[in-house]
Amino acid sequence: MASFNGLVKFNHEKIMHFKYNAIVDGICIPKLYNSFEEVSEHWESNELDIPDDCGHNIEEVDIFVIGSHWKAKACRKCGYLIDKYNILSLNWDEQIWETPEWVKEYCEKHNAEWMYKSI
Numbered sequence: 070m071a072s073f074n075g076l077v078k079f080n081h082e083k084i085m086h087f088k089y090n091a092i093v094d095g096i097c098i099p100k101l102y103n104s105f106e107e108v109s110e111h112w113e114s115n116e117l118d119i120p121d122d123c124g125h126n127i128e129e130v131d132i133f134v135i136g137s138h139w140k141a142k143a144c145r146k147c148g149y150l151i152d153k154y155n156i157l158s159l160n161w162d163e164q165i166w167e168t169p170e171w172v173k174e175y176c177e178k179h180n181a182e183w184m185y186k187s188i
Contacts, residue, residue, distance in 0.1 A: 096154035
């Protein structure tokens with residue numbers, strides 16, 4: 070199965086986690102979690118429905134998965150990606166093929182260098 074862990078960074082501070090499903094046209098499963106462990110507990114879920122009863126407080130975030138990152142939109146309040154979580158919705162110049170420093174620092178701090186070194 071081609072699924073990977075991904076990271077989302079809110080406003081240069083809070084970092085959350087998600088599952089990236091490369092089998093379903095390269096889509097980030099929009100539910101966000103607080104840790105790698107929580108993503109693992111919900112690994113079988115490929116639910117794409119975003120709650121519509123939140124009154125979303127949408128913020129710009131940076132998404133990182135399998136060696137690239139891009140800007141997207143998410144709601145910290147309900148913990149969901151809201152926009153640009155499907156790679157097919159990105160313009161060719163929106164996806165940056167490098168590992169940002171915040172990812173390296175976070176992964177090294179949490180002993181998860183495999184997230185970016187194994188690529």
